[in-house]
Amino acid sequence: MRNTIGSEGKFRRPSPGPVDRVLIIGSWAKAQITIENIKRTSGAEVFAYTEIRNPGILRLADEYRLGSLSEPSGMVDYARSISADLVIVTTAGPLSLGVVNALEEVGIPVFGPTRGAARLESDKSFARELLRKHLPAAVPEFRVFREVEAAVAYAESLDWRVAVKPTGLTEGLGVKVYGDQLGGGPEVANYIERVLQKRIYGSGMVIVEERLEGEEFTIQSLVDGLDLIVTPAVQDFKRLLPGDRGPNTASMGSYATAGSLLPFLEPKDYEQARGIIRKTLEAFQIETGCECRGFLYGQFMLTRKGLKLIEYNFRPGDPEWLNTMAVMKDSVLEVITGLMNGNLREPEFENKASVCRYLVPPAYPREMNQILDVSFDEDKIRRLGASVYYSCGRDTAGRLNVGSERGIALVATGETIARAREKVEQANELVEGDFHCRDDIGSEEQIALIMEHVRGIRR
Ligand code: AMP
Ligand code: GLY
Numbered sequence: 001m002r003n004t005i006g007s008e009g010k011f012r013r014p015s016p017g018p019v020d021r022v023l024i025i026g027s028w029a030k031a032q033i034t035i036e037n038i039k040r041t042s043g044a045e046v047f048a049y050t051e052i053r054n055p056g057i058l059r060l061a062d063e064y065r066l067g068s069l070s071e072p073s074g075m076v077d078y079a080r081s082i083s084a085d086l087v088i089v090t091t092a093g094p095l096s097l098g099v100v101n102a103l104e105e106v107g108i109p110v111f112g113p114t115r116g117a118a119r120l121e122s123d124k125s126f127a128r129e130l131l132r133k134h135l136p137a138a139v140p141e142f143r144v145f146r147e148v149e150a151a152v153a154y155a156e157s158l159d160w161r162v163a164v165k166p167t168g169l170t171e172g173l174g175v176k177v178y179g180d181q182l183g184g185g186p187e188v189a190n191y192i193e194r195v196l197q198k199r200i201y202g203s204g205m206v207i208v209e210e211r212l213e214g215e216e217f218t219i220q221s222l223v224d225g226l227d228l229i230v231t232p233a234v235q236d237f238k239r240l241l242p243g244d245r246g247p248n249t250a251s252m253g254s255y256a257t258a259g260s261l262l263p264f265l266e267p268k269d270y271e272q273a274r275g276i277i278r279k280t281l282e283a284f285q286i287e288t289g290c291e292c293r294g295f296l297y298g299q300f301m302l303t304r305k306g307l308k309l310i311e312y313n314f315r316p317g318d319p320e321w322l323n324t325m326a327v328m329k330d331s332v333l334e335v336i337t338g339l340m341n342g343n344l345r346e347p348e349f350e351n352k353a354s355v356c357r358y359l360v361p362p363a364y365p366r367e368m369n370q371i372l373d374v375s376f377d378e379d380k381i382r383r384l385g386a387s388v389y390y391s392c393g394r395d396t397a398g399r400l401n402v403g404s405e406r407g408i409a410l411v412a413t414g415e416t417i418a419r420a421r422e423k424v425e426q427a428n429e430l431v432e433g434d435f436h437c438r439d440d441i442g443s444e445e446q447i448a449l450i451m452e453h454v455r456g457i458r459r
Helices: 029-041 053-058 070-082 099-105 124-136 148-157 185-197 267-288 322-328 332-340 378-383 417-428 444-458
Strands: 021-025 047-049 063-066 086-089 142-145 164-166 206-210 212-222 226-228 235-241 245-256 294-305 306-313 355-361 372-373 386-390 408-414 432-434
Touching: 021 029, 021 070, 021 235, 029 047, 029 053, 029 294, 029 322, 029 332, 029 386, 047 053, 047 070, 053 386, 070 099, 086 164, 086 332, 099 408, 124 142, 124 267, 124 306, 142 148, 148 185, 148 206, 164 185, 185 206, 212 235, 212 322, 212 332, 212 444, 226 332, 245 322, 245 332, 245 417, 245 444, 267 294, 294 444, 322 408, 355 417, 378 386, 386 417, 408 417
Parallel strands: 021 047, 021 086, 047 063
Antiparallel strands: 142 206, 164 206, 212 226, 212 294, 235 245, 245 355, 294 306, 355 408, 372 432, 386 408
């Protein structure tokens, strides 16, 4: 057992001994696939704490508790009642409410950040200022404002080519970018005013930053203090419609290639991204005395001005974690306990590509809380070499209700992206009903366009 001194009141963060009973917190597909890996690769009993009746989680977990993710005491009570040896948090909501602190106070080791560390995700101005001080080349120009007039003047000085970001957690909906969600100067000014005067996202502060142009990708890592495991890069697609058109969603799907890179990434890009994450952990420790622990999700953009960090999340990505877990050979439980105990061991990944495609209700994301009216035979899908993961719940009438999330994810691996996509396509054909999906994700045409875009950036 190893104890690390965190800053938060010089509290000793507990690390796990042998893990016979592990509790996974989270309601969606990324929690399901984490449970699936642990059931497949270890003898541990797996408990789930979920806000909804996710059919995948309910089927896989040895036992589960339905409860609110906005109230740490429910999670602490459940973890205690099952004598959890370790808790793994896969979702952001409860982190800034201090669920990790609350669990550690009763002596339960947790893979997740304390409330202080979760600021890297929940307080965008803190994260941006930290990076500007320690990694200035990795952040765009930005300023943080409380006053509308000054914020609007700054946006105008950048020709309105800005991203406007409320500083707190906005469930992926608060960031609006000139040319995408904001049509021109008046819309930029109007949105700044709404964020600051109407406090639509709470904190009454806004970041106005230079709009970047480039190609985005995700690198997810598992971190503890300065120890870092970086997983293969994944690219996800947030726009609703093929060809990256339409409104933003929580993501319609993703792909990853065999190995760590993406078709448009060079080893030096990947190494640079790893360096940015490593340096962030150091900077965080220097500035706060606090240690980071948990899944750290880095959203990067390759631009003409180099590699930029768009944001960090202290959780695995959805769908990116599905790509990562689909090829992880090792037990994620062993990887996490090794990391927490100072025995870092790089996990092995199958040398395969993967594709994930989300099927969502036709009115998504315009309307939430929709029924996803589909039927399919999961065994048949599995026989094709694909899997179904749920980011939705089953209601008492047996229907899939997406609530505040999306729908079902079809995931497959293959020697190439094309082969993985073909399996997803075949699985998709077995799903009947009323749904929307993007069939261009991982297609040759899509990747050719991305390559062309990146050639332009590197020129
Ligand atoms: P965030 O919530 O910070 O990840 O932002 C959501 C999305 O907004 C990102 O995935 C980007 O596509 C976009 N975005 C954020 N910041 C910028 C920026 N400075 N320039 C262009 N797009 C941005
Ligand atoms: N794929 C987007 C996210 O998990 O934030």
